[in-house]
Amino acid sequence: xxxxxxxxxxxxxxxxxxxxxxxxxxxxxxxxxxxxxxxxxxxxxxxxxxxxxxxxxxxxxxxxxxxxxxxxxxxxxxxxxxxxxxxxxxxxxxxxxxxxxxxxxxxxxxxxxxxxxxxxxxxxxxxxxxxxxxxxxxxxxxxxxxxxxxxxxxxxxxxx
Numbered sequence: 001x002x003x004x005x006x007x008x009x010x011x012x013x014x015x016x017x018x019x020x021x022x023x024x025x026x027x028x029x030x031x032x033x034x035x036x037x038x039x040x041x042x043x044x045x046x047x048x049x050x051x052x053x054x055x056x057x058x059x060x061x062x063x064x065x066x067x068x069x070x071x072x073x074x075x076x077x078x079x080x081x082x083x084x085x086x087x088x089x090x091x092x093x094x095x096x097x098x099x100x101x102x103x104x105x106x107x108x109x110x111x112x113x114x115x116x117x118x119x120x121x122x123x124x125x126x127x128x129x130x131x132x133x134x135x136x137x138x139x140x141x142x143x144x145x146x147x148x149x150x151x152x153x154x155x156x157x158x159x160x
Contacts, residue, residue: 002031008046009035019110021047026079026119033080036089039115047109048117050082086117097121 008022029050039046086093092112096105102120109116130141 001025001028004028005032005035005046005048008048009038009044012044012046019047020045021049021109023049023051026050026052026082029082030080033085036085036091036115036117040089040091043114045112045114047112047115049106049109050117050119051122052079052082052119053122082117082119086115091115091117094118095121 004022004024005028008020012018012020029048038044083093083095092114094105094109094116096102096118105118105120109118130143132138132141
């Protein structure tokens, strides 16, 4: 978490003529949000596409699957307005809340000559798959439609 934006910036510098899109969660972006200043200063045309569910999505998913929906410190109702934040840095900001507007927003993002930050609001409790449960092998990964109850109580999370 937090790796995507600086990695996208490095990829954009290495391949300046290619389209570079960082698909990230809102918590990941906040870990390196200061890099918006670098994007603006160097006019790196990185496109930031935030899948915003107001949760640390994978943390929430682990808490759902392994801790009987006991959520702890994975929800945030105090997020910045990413469109205004982009504007504050001189970066184009776009908001998409309606799935019917998604294609047009993506097209606008891609066609903009410069950095863009897209705040794409997604379902708050939708899970991300495929997922490898803790302690499981890769061939035991969960896929969409799998019975997620089969992992409850079977997985052990290490606390560090």
